[in-house]
Amino acid sequence: xxxxxxxxxxxxxxxxxxxxxxxxxxxxxxxxxxxxxxxxxxxxxxxxxxxxxxxxxxxxxxxxxxxxxxxxxxxxxxxxxxxxxxxxxxxxxxxxxxxxxxxxxxxxxxxxxxxxxxxxxxxxxxxxxxxxxxxxxxxxxxxxxxxxxxxxxxxxxxxxxxxxxxxxxxxxxxxxxxxxxxxxxxxxxxxxxxxxxxxxxxxxxxxxxxxxxxxxxxxxxxxxxxxxxxxxxxxxxxxxxxxxxxxxxxxxxxxxxxxxxxxxxxxxxxxxxxxxxxxxxxxxxxxxxxxxxxxxxxxxx
Ligand code: GYE
Numbered sequence: 690x691x692x693x694x695x696x697x698x699x700x701x702x703x704x705x706x707x708x709x710x711x712x713x714x715x716x717x718x719x720x721x722x723x724x725x726x727x728x729x730x731x732x733x734x735x736x737x738x739x740x741x742x743x744x745x746x747x748x749x750x751x752x753x754x755x756x757x758x759x760x761x762x763x764x765x766x767x768x769x770x771x772x773x774x775x776x777x778x779x780x781x782x783x784x785x786x787x788x789x790x791x792x793x794x795x796x797x798x799x800x801x802x803x804x805x806x807x808x809x810x811x812x813x814x815x816x817x818x819x820x821x822x823x824x825x826x827x828x829x830x831x832x833x834x835x836x837x838x839x840x841x842x843x844x845x846x847x848x849x850x851x852x853x854x855x856x857x858x859x860x861x862x863x864x865x866x867x868x869x870x871x872x873x874x875x876x877x878x879x880x881x882x883x884x885x886x887x888x889x890x891x892x893x894x895x896x897x898x899x900x901x902x903x904x905x906x907x908x909x910x911x912x913x914x915x916x917x918x919x920x921x922x923x924x925x926x927x928x929x930x931x932x933x934x935x936x937x938x939x940x941x942x943x944x945x946x947x948x949x950x951x952x953x954x955x956x957x958x959x960x961x962x963x964x965x966x967x968x969x970x971x972x973x974x975x976x977x978x979x980x981x982x983x984x985x986x987x988x989x990x
Contacts, residue, residue, distance in 0.1 A: 690964070691961070691963045692963070693800050694785075694800055694801070694804060694960075696785030696786075698961055698962065698963050699763075699961040700961060700962075701733060701735050701957055701961055702734050702735060704762040704763055704961070705736045705737075705759075705760045705761050705762055706736065706761060706765060706954075707737075707740075707753070707759070707764050707765070708723070708727075708738070708739045708756075708765045708766075709739075709740050709741075709752050709753045709756060709764070709765070710767050711742055711767045711769035711793070712744045712769065713741065713743045715874075716872070716873075716898075716900050716927075717899075717925075718899075718900075718925050718947045718990075719947075720990075721947045721948065722791070722947035722948070722949060723739065723741075725947065725949055725950035725951075726765060726791075726949065727950075728950055729950030729951055729953070730950070735954065738756060738759055738761060740753075740755065742769060745769075746773060749769050750773070750774075753766060753777045754776070754777065754780065757781065757784065763786065763789070763957050763961075764786055764788045764789070765791060766788060766789070766790050766795070767790070767792050767793065768790055768794070768795050768841070769793070769840075770793075770841055771793060771794055771840065771841045771842050772796050772840065774796075774802075778795075778803070782802075787803075787957070787960055788804060789953055790805075790808075791808060791953055792809075792843070792945075793841045793842060793843050794842045796842075799968035800968060804968075805960075805967060805968050805969065806968070806969050806970070807952050807953055807969075807970040808949075808971070808972065809945050809946060809974050810974075811842065811846035811847050812846045812849055812853075814850060814924050814943045814974065815848060815852075815853070816850040816853065817850075817974075818847070818850075818851055818895055818922045818923075818924060818941070819852075819853075820854065820858075821943070821978060822851075822855070822862065822893050822895060822940075823854075823855070823859045824940075824941070824978075825922065825940040825941065826859075826862060826892055826893055826920055828858075828861045828862060829859075829861040829862065830862055830863075830892030830893055830920075831865045831888065831890070831891055831892050831893070832855075832862055832863065832864050832865065832866075832891070832894070832895060833864075833867070833868075833893070833894050833895070834848065834864055834866070834867045834868075834894075834895045834897070835868065835869075835876075835880055835881070835895070835896040835897060835902070836848060836869040836897055837869065837871070837872045837897040837898060837901075838869065838872045839869060844897060847897045847924060848897070851895055852864065865888060865891070866884055866888055868884075870896070870901040870904065871901075872897070872900060873900055873901065874900040874903055874904040874907075876901060876904065877896055877900060877901025877902060877903065877905045878904030878905065878907050879904075879908075880904075880905075881904065881907075881908035881909060882911070882912070884908075885909065885914075892920060893919065893921070894922075895922050895923075896923040898925050899924065899925035899927040899929065899930035900925070901923070902921050902922075902930055902933075902939060902942075903923075905921060906921065906938045906939070916936060916937040917940075920940045921938065922942070922943070923939060923941075923942050923943075924942065924943045924944075924945050925942065925945050926942055926945065926975060926989050926990060927989060928990060930989070931977050931985070932986065934978065934979060934982035940979065941976065941978040941979075942976070942982075943974060943977075944974040944975040944976060944977070946974050947990070948972075949972065952970055977989070
């Protein structure tokens with residue numbers, strides 16, 4: 690609450706809100722996330738200023754400081770990294786600026802360093818991806834993991850949930866390869882090119898986001914593999930990835946829902962009114978597989 694965090698109450702329509710995006714908007718997750726924030730601000734008549742750090746963490750720290758110097762009194766941050774926020778947290782605390790983090794978490798104490806974290810249950814996403822993999826491989830086979838970027842909770846939690854579920858439910862599945870594709874399409878492609886050299890008979894690939902999974906499809910195609918020969922499961926729920934399920938190249942996609950606008954502004958509004966805001970707000974994620982991909986395609990982004 691406002692009392693615990695410090696500062697004065699406010700009406701959202703009287704303050705300027707700053708939104709800091711982390712990654713370039715070539716990834717539909719980022720496009721949809723930013724759009725959701727922009728749309729909700731417009732709908733509520735809130736004065737919003739935005740920035741995009743293009744995957745450069747030093748830039749993002751600068752961006753948020755800039756947002757504050759441009760008069761942002763509430764901050765919504767999609768953090769690139771989970772650590773390294775001290776300069777921003779100190780400055781925001783000195784000026785009683787509430788911070789809401791979306792999609793990735795900032796390491797720190799809720800209600801002290803920031804108001805709340807709004808995002809998915811990433812451990813659960815990993816478990817759900819594992820279920821899809823177990824289904825695709827009938828519980829037997831060798832699997833590669835294309836890890837997301839290092840330095841954030843999403844990558845570690847998606848890894849943790851996947852490993853946990855495979856170990857508990859599918860002793861016949863072995864993880865034989867793990868490398869980061871940095872959450873990018875090019876990264877996923879080049880890591881998969883190495884993978885098919887070192888593990889030509891790989892049975893499954895768990896790509897920790899759709900962009901890397903789509904890169905993996907390009908690499909497998911280039912290596913002469915047929916659709917379905919390697920079972921791919923990914924996370925996000927972009928249109929292109931779900932279309933790949935329909936086409937047979939991807940087996941399953943666990944959604945990571947980026948539509949944080951309504952939740953974020955509702956949290957900011959409640960906080961400004963002195964009401965209690967939960968320290969973690971978990972958004973609902975869908976899942977796509979061969980049984981529903983075609984009819985659910987309109988929900989993909
Ligand atoms: O899954 C991925 C992006 O932090 C939840 O970051 C987000 C992830 C998302 O690069 O596509």
